[in-house]
Amino acid sequence: MIIESLYPEICCLYGDKGNIVYLKHCLPEATFAETSLTSEPVFARQSIDLLYLCSMSEGAQEIAIQQLTPYRNELAKLIEDGKTTILLTGNALEILGQYIQRPDGSKIEGLGLLDFHSVRQTPNRFNSLVLADFQGTKIVGYTSRFSHTYTDATDNYLFKVEKGVGFNPDTNLEGLHQGKLFATYLHGPLLIANPAFAKALLAEMGVTLPRLPFEDEVERAYLKKLAEYEQPSLQLD
Numbered sequence: 001m002i003i004e005s006l007y008p009e010i011c012c013l014y015g016d017k018g019n020i021v022y023l024k025h026c027l028p029e030a031t032f033a034e035t036s037l038t039s040e041p042v043f044a045r046q047s048i049d050l051l052y053l054c055s056m057s058e059g060a061q062e063i064a065i066q067q068l069t070p071y072r073n074e075l076a077k078l079i080e081d082g083k084t085t086i087l088l089t090g091n092a093l094e095i096l097g098q099y100i101q102r103p104d105g106s107k108i109e110g111l112g113l114l115d116f117h118s119v120r121q122t123p124n125r126f127n128s129l130v131l132a133d134f135q136g137t138k139i140v141g142y143t144s145r146f147s148h149t150y151t152d153a154t155d156n157y158l159f160k161v162e163k164g165v166g167f168n169p170d171t172n173l174e175g176l177h178q179g180k181l182f183a184t185y186l187h188g189p190l191l192i193a194n195p196a197f198a199k200a201l202l203a204e205m206g207v208t209l210p211r212l213p214f215e216d217e218v219e220r221a222y223l224k225k226l227a228e229y230e231q232p233s234l235q236l237d
Contacts, residue, residue, distance in 0.1 A: 001030040001205070002048040006041065007056070007064055008034050014144060016054035016089045018189035023050075025213035026202060037067055044074045048084055049205050055090025055187065058120065058146060062108055065095050069111065076113050082179035085204045089190055091145055093176065093183035094118040100147065114176065116151030116167075130164035130186055131229040132174060137196045140225045141186035149185075151176075158184050163229060180204050195219055 005011075005020050024032060030049075033042045042048055056064060068075060078084045094100050097116045099107040110117075125146055132139040139159055148168035158175030159166075166174040167185070175184035182201065184190065191198040195218045202209060212218065 001027060001207075002033060002042065002046075003027070003030050003050040003052065004033045004035055004042045004048050006035050006051070006053045007037055007060075007067070009036060010060040010063060011054045011056045011092065013055035013057070014090060014187040015189050016187055019054065019087070019089065019191045020052060022189065022191050022198070022213070026198070026209065027207065037063065041068075041071055041074075043078060043084070044071045050085045050087065051078065052087050053092040053095075054088070055092060058091075058122065061091060061095055061100065064092075065108065065110060068095070072111050072113070075111065079113060079179065079181055085180045085201065086182065087201065088181075088183040090185060090187060091118075091147060093185065094147060094149060096183070097149070097151075114151075114178070116149055116153075116176075118147040118149045120147045122146045126165075128164045129229060130159075130161060130174070131226075132159035132161045132164070132186075134159050134194075134197060134200070137194075137200075138226055138230075139186070139194050139197060140222065140229050141184075141188040141190060141193055143185045144187065145185060158182060159186070192218055193222060193225065195222055 035041050043051055095110055096113045097110040097118055098112050099110050099117050101107050101119045103120055103122050127144045129142045153173045156176055156178045157173035158177040161172040161174050166172045195212055
């Protein structure tokens with residue numbers, strides 16, 4: 001099994017690297033490839049089981065788009081074939097869209113692989129805790145970003161937000177779930193904060209574990225956070 005993490009030298013915000021750290025505990029026999037900006041992505045030359053890209057600065061987004069543009073066709077094939085699980089967290093999802101609009105109205109062309117666009121509101125940062133639903137399971141996390149994303153995700157959303165905000169203030173839908181693509185603005189780190197979602201992601205990869213690593217600890221932490229988020233008086237944004 002091969003798991004590739006793209007550009008860890010610039011994709012390193014909000015503790016999202018913790019998702020890979022946790023997967024290393026879940027899959028100790030797997031090969032973990034960390035692809036730097038100066039290297040050809042592993043997915044461009046051979047099959048992989050999971051592709052991971054996480055939060056980065058706005059400047060780093062433009063670098064990532066530039067680096068991935070030569071491999072756009074290979075990345076599109078990964079999404080369309082549905083054989084490789086793809087996990088995007090934070091603003092990593094924005095680079096797959098049609099464009100990212102800057103505050104001055106100018107646009108950064110995205111990879112154009114999915115039908116959405118994002119609008120930056122720099123220097124206004126949007127922060128919110130999020131309580132959401134994923135196939136009947138409660139999801140806890142938070143978002144911290146300069147952008148909102150606009151798309152009709154009625155048929156392919158990932159989470160339905162119960163508290164907090166979705167892709168933008170006008171929707172309670174958050175993230176994209178298309179085939180084996182899972183893309184969300186949420187941090188946590190997502191897999192450690194939500195053990196049931198971690199199991200669901202592993203299942204997409206064909207992995208069923210009798211118990212997750214540190215399952216008792218992560219479950220207790222999850223239930224504690226869930227109880228806090230579900231308090232009626234708690235303001236999440």
